[in-house]
Structure formats: C-alpha cells, structure tokens
Amino acid sequence: MQPIVQVEHLQKSYEDLKAVDDVSFEVYSGEIFGMVGPNGAGKTTTIEIIEGLRKADSGSARVLGMDPTQSREELAERVGVQLQQSALPPRLRVVEALELFGSFYRQQADGKELLKRLGLEDKLNAPYAKLSGGQQQRLFICMALLNKPELVFFDELTTGLDPQARRSMWGLVQEIRQGGATIFLTTHFMEEAERLCDRVLILDHGKVVALDTPEALVGGLGVEKRLVFTLPEEQALPSLDGLPAVSRVERSGSRVIVYGQGRRFASSVVVALEDEGVDLVDLRTEQANLEDVFLKLTGREMRE
Amino acid sequence: MNAIKTLTIIDFKLFLREPIGTFFTLAFPIILVLLFGSIYGNEPTDLFGGYGTMDISMPGYTALILTTVGLMNIPITMCSYREMGVLRRLKVTPLKPMSFISGDLITNLGMTLLGMSFVVLLGWLLYRVRFEGQVIPLILGVIYSSLAMFSIGYLIASLAPTARVANVVGLVLLYPMVFLSGAGMPLEILPESMQNISKFLPLTYVVRLLRGLWFGLPASELWPSILVLGVILLICGLLSARLFRWE
Ligand SMILES: Nc1ncnc2c1ncn2[C@@H]1O[C@H](COP(=O)(O)OP(=O)(O)O)[C@@H](O)[C@H]1O
Numbered sequence: 134m135q136p137i138v139q140v141e142h143l144q145k146s147y148e149d150l151k152a153v154d155d156v157s158f159e160v161y162s163g164e165i166f167g168m169v170g171p172n173g174a175g176k177t178t179t180i181e182i183i184e185g186l187r188k189a190d191s192g193s194a195r196v197l198g199m200d201p202t203q204s205r206e207e208l209a210e211r212v213g214v215q216l217q218q219s220a221l222p223p224r225l226r227v228v229e230a231l232e233l234f235g236s237f238y239r240q241q242a243d244g245k246e247l248l249k250r251l252g253l254e255d256k257l258n259a260p261y262a263k264l265s266g267g268q269q270q271r272l273f274i275c276m277a278l279l280n281k282p283e284l285v286f287f288d289e290l291t292t293g294l295d296p297q298a299r300r301s302m303w304g305l306v307q308e309i310r311q312g313g314a315t316i317f318l319t320t321h322f323m324e325e326a327e328r329l330c331d332r333v334l335i336l337d338h339g340k341v342v343a344l345d346t347p348e349a350l351v352g353g354l355g356v357e358k359r360l361v362f363t364l365p366e367e368q369a370l371p372s373l374d375g376l377p378a379v380s381r382v383e384r385s386g387s388r389v390i391v392y393g394q395g396r397r398f399a400s401s402v403v404v405a406l407e408d409e410g411v412d413l414v415d416l417r418t419e420q421a422n423l424e425d426v427f428l429k430l431t432g433r434e435m436r437e
Numbered sequence: 438m439n440a441i442k443t444l445t446i447i448d449f450k451l452f453l454r455e456p457i458g459t460f461f462t463l464a465f466p467i468i469l470v471l472l473f474g475s476i477y478g479n480e481p482t483d484l485f486g487g488y489g490t491m492d493i494s495m496p497g498y499t500a501l502i503l504t505t506v507g508l509m510n511i512p513i514t515m516c517s518y519r520e521m522g523v524l525r526r527l528k529v530t531p532l533k534p535m536s537f538i539s540g541d542l543i544t545n546l547g548m549t550l551l552g553m554s555f556v557v558l559l560g561w562l563l564y565r566v567r568f569e570g571q572v573i574p575l576i577l578g579v580i581y582s583s584l585a586m587f588s589i590g591y592l593i594a595s596l597a598p599t600a601r602v603a604n605v606v607g608l609v610l611l612y613p614m615v616f617l618s619g620a621g622m623p624l625e626i627l628p629e630s631m632q633n634i635s636k637f638l639p640l641t642y643v644v645r646l647l648r649g650l651w652f653g654l655p656a657s658e659l660w661p662s663i664l665v666l667g668v669i670l671l672i673c674g675l676l677s678a679r680l681f682r683w684e
C-alpha cells in the first residue's frame with residue numbers, strides 16, 4: 134500500500150526537553166491511524182511537524198509525497214486539519230467562518246450540510262466566542278472537512294465533547310473514511326483509539342512504544358479473554374471442550390468463568406451454550422485493553 | 438481573488454462589531470468636530486492664513502483617523518489574532534499571507550475613508566468648510582498616507598510579541614504625534630522648539646500632504662512630504678512583509 138504520510142527519525146527538543154525522540158512511522162491510504170499517549174507525550178508536536186506548523190530539529194516528514202514546510206499551500210488544498218489549539222475572531226459567526234474558510238479552497242464541501250451533521254445547524258448566527266467548548270470543537274471539525282480533504286488530521290478529536298457527542302464523532306470519522314479519506318488522529322483516550330483506529334501508535338516521552346492494530350497490541354499481552362455469566366447451581370453446564378477458542382472453564386457456585394482466546398471466542402461460546410438451551414444471565418466479557426498494553430510497556434498507568 | 442473578497446467583506450463586519458475601533462475611527466472624529474467647532478468656530482484668522490479652525494482641521498482630523506487605524510487597530514487586531522491562535526488556523530489553509538494582509542488593508546482603508554467622509558460632511562453641514570483642492574488627488578493622498586502609516590502598524594504587528602505590547606507601542610507612538618504634528622491642534626500655535634520635533638514625526642508629513650491637497654497647493658510644495666512618506670512605506674512595508682509571522 135502507498136504511504137500517505139512518511140515520518141523518519143523525527144526529533145524535536147524544547148530547550149532540554151526531548152519532546153519528540155526519533156519517531157518513525159508511516160500512515161497508509163484509507164486507514165484510520167491513531168497516535169495515543171498521555172498528555173505531554175509529544176503527540177501535538179509530532180502531528181504539527183507533519184502539518185507544517187512546527188519545524189523538526191532533524192529527521193523528515195513527507196505528506197502526500199511533499200515536504201510540509203515547503204509545500205504549505207498545495208498541501209493545505211488537499212488535507213484537512215483540526216488543531217488542538219486555535220481560535221477564531223470572537224465576533225465571527227459560525228456561518229461566516231464556513232463562508233470565509235470555504236473561500237480559501239478550490240474544492241468545497243457543503244458547509245451547511247456539515248454543520249447539520251455535527252449538530253450545529255441552530256448555531257449558524259452565533260458568534261464564535263458564545264459557543265461552548267464542545268461546539269467550538271465541532272465547528273473546527275467542520276472546518277477541517279470543508280475542502281473534501283484526502284487526508285484529515287485531528288489533534289485530540291473528542292476533547293471537550295460529552296460521551297454522546299464523542300460516540301457520534303466516532304461514527305462521523307468512520308463515515309469520512311468510507312468516503313475514501315485517510316484519517317490521522319491523536320487522542321489520550323485509549324478507548325477511543327481502540328474503538329476507532331485500524332492501527333495505533335503508542336507514544337510516551339516522545340518515543341514510539343508500540344505500533345500495531347489494537348487487536349495485535351492487546352493480543353500480544355498474552356492475556357486470556359474471559360466470559361463470565363451466572364447459571365443456577367442445579368443446572369448442569371454443557372461441555373465446551375469441543376470449542377477451539379476455549380482453554381478452560383471454572384465454576385464456583387452459580388458463577389461460571391470461561392477462559393479463551395481469539396476473535397471469535399465470545400461468540401462461539403454464546404452460540405454453543407444457546408444451542409444447548411442454557412439461559413445466560415448477567416453475561417459479560419472481560420478482556421485486556423490498550424490501557425493494559427500501556428501499563429505493560431511503560432510500567433505506568435495511563436491516566437486520563 | 439474570491440478569498441480576498443470574502444475576507445474583506447467579513448473583515449468589514451468584524452471591524453464594525455468591534456466597539457472600540459469603530460468609536461475611534463467613526464465616532465471620535467465627529468466628536469472632535471462638534472467639540473472644537475463649538476469652541477473655535479470657523480472664523481477666518483490671520484494665524485491660519487485667512488482660514489478658519491474648522492477649515493484647516495478637516496485634513497488634520499483625517500490624518501488623525503488614519504493614524505489611529507494604522508497604529509492602534511492594525512497592530513492590536515493582528516497581534517491578538519496571533520495570540521489567540523487565529524493565525525495558526527489560517528496557516529493550515531492555502532491562504533497566502535499577502536491575500537490575508539490585502540483583505541485587512543482594504544478594510545482599514547475603507548474604514549478610514551468612511552471616517553473621513555463623516556468628518557468632512559459634518560464640517561460642511563455645520564461650518565461650510567472650504568475645500569480648495571481636487572477630490573481625486575485628495576483621496577489618492579489619503580490612501581497614500583494611509584499606506585505609509587499602516588505599514589508602520591504592520592511592522593509593529595510583526596515585531597510585538599503580544600497584543601498588550603502592540604497596544605503600548607502604538608500609544609507611545611500615537612500620543613506625541615497627535616500633539617506635535619499639527620493633526621490635533623494646528624502646529625502654528627506651538628512654540629518653535631516643539632515645531633522642530635515635529636519634523637521627525639511621520640504624521641507631520643501626512644498632515645502637510647493632506648492640508649496641501651485640501652487647499653490645492655502646487656505639487657512643488659507637496660513633494661517633500663510625498664518623498665518622506667514613500668521612504669517610510671518602502672522600509673516598513675518590506676520589513677513587515679519579511680518579518681510576518683503566523684505564530
Ligand atoms: N512550544 C513549546 N515550548 C516548550 N515546550 C513545549 C512546547 N510545546 C510542547 N512543549 C512540551 O513538549 C512536551 C510534548 O508536548 P505535546 O507535543 O503538546 O504533547 P501532547 O500533545 O502529547 O500532550 C510537553 O512536555 C510540553 O510541555
């Protein structure tokens with residue numbers, strides 16, 4: 134596959150602080166690529182070097198085959214950017230922001246349609262300064278999509294959004310990808326990366342700690358998944374030995390824990406039990422997640 | 438082109454929504470006419486070569502407007518946009534710095550001319566001020582003087598780290614100029630030593646040029662001012678373009 138973003142041995146220091154320390158990776162066409170890590174890990178510095186807003190001390194970044202510092206205008210036509218920190222004139226109205234930023238591009242999406250998609254259609258005439266943090270964030274996301282970009286950068290996609298808006302944003306990102314665009318996002322929410330991203334780069338203290346699909350990262354921990362449910366004590370538990378995904382079964386009183394691995398683990402167990410006519414009460418699955426991966430790789434808790 | 442047009446229209450709206458800028462560009466000069474007009478009237482006096490106070494104040498107040506816009510509005514707006522992060526958002530669009538400045542420039546020129554026309558209209562309605570020059574050269578002179586003064590403003594904007602600093606620098610330059618250049622009060626009433634200081638203030642040349650154009654002085658009397666303003670425009674314009682920063 135063709136890399137859309139190529140980063141090699143990127144380094145950036147602020148005085149004594151190595152904010153980005155020898156970072157290399159590639160982003161491929163059509164994927165949702167996530168960079169995760171705690172606050173201060175160097176995500177914004179990295180993404181803004183790639184966007185052409187900051188200069189690396191050494192190493193190289195190429196976007197769509199171009200050098201972001203040299204081809205600012207050409208790249209800006211083809212990529213969309215939502216910055217972690219930016220602003221609009223306080224008295225600029227939402228509709229004016231779209232009109233203004235739309236006028237900068239050769240290619241334009243329907244701004245009002247985007248506003249609607251992001252639930253801002255009743256804020257058309259609101260001045261920027263009167264919007265809540267979440268509304269400002271959604272407006273910036275709108276603006277990042279105004280030029281029908283091939284590649285979209287989101288720095289802290291869902292900061293300031295409530296859980297419901299966050300989920301809706303994940304849906305939007307998936308839609309944008311289905312439309313053919315490539316997504317490069319940063320987040321400090323591990324859950325977001327795990328749900329949304331095809332591949333995840335874990336960054337800590339400016340260094341790449343891991344880079345893989347969320348499944349592979351979690352699978353690499355070698356921790357078994359668990360399926361837990363309640364079964365009346367008098368009811369017999371059918372044998373699950375025939376299922377390749379299952380490694381063992383524990384039962385204490387009415388509580389049953391099935392251990393196993395693989396993508397189809399939970400579904401195969403549920404199907405097998407239902408075929409036997411077992412009523413599954415209080416069913417839940419437990420499995421390791423990216424937080425556990427971060428803990429294992431860095432020895433520290435990933436705090437939100 | 439479309440970008441400059443949209444930018445200019447929106448800049449105009451934003452300018453008018455900003456109460457302080459609008460006050461000093463549009464309302465304050467009107468207050469000056471009303472205030473000093475009621476004090477001094479417009480009787481011809483020998484001090485002003487047979488003209489009245491209001492006659493000679495028309496080009497002076499125009500100079501005042503374009504200086505306030507250039508030294509206050511332009512740098513403060515630009516620096517606060519930079520400080521807030523508006524400019525870094527613009528930097529990730531294809532907008533060229535020159536287009537951005539053009540929109541800003543057209544807006545500020547437009548507001549200056551609007552402020553001037555209010556003043557002149559009021560001066561004519563209340564005092565029948567005398568205008569002895571020609572309209573087109575006068576307007577060209579106002580635009581030329583504005584460009585020179587604005588270029589100082591853009592240079593402040595490029596150099597000042599924050600909007601606060603830009604504000605202070607603007608005021609420090611503005612105040613002595615207003616009092617010592619003949620824009621606010623006619624130079625003729627100042628002692629000679631003060632009149633000498635005025636030779637080093639850009640605004641003095643703006644006032645001379647505009648007054649010359651207002652009273653239809655021959656070109657030979659205008660050239661020195663045109664030259665001085667041209668040098669300011671060239672140096673500050675080039676420097677501010679070189680030093681322009683989105684962040
Ligand atoms: N402009 C700057 N000047 C000095 N230090 C900075 C600057 N930007 C970021 N840093 C520091 O660099 C580190 C990485 O920051 P950043 O890239 O913003 O991380 P993240 O986006 O992962 O939170 C932090 O310790 C931060 O304080």
Ligand SMILES: [Mg+2]
Pocket residue numbers: 176177178217288289
């Ligand atoms: Mg960040």
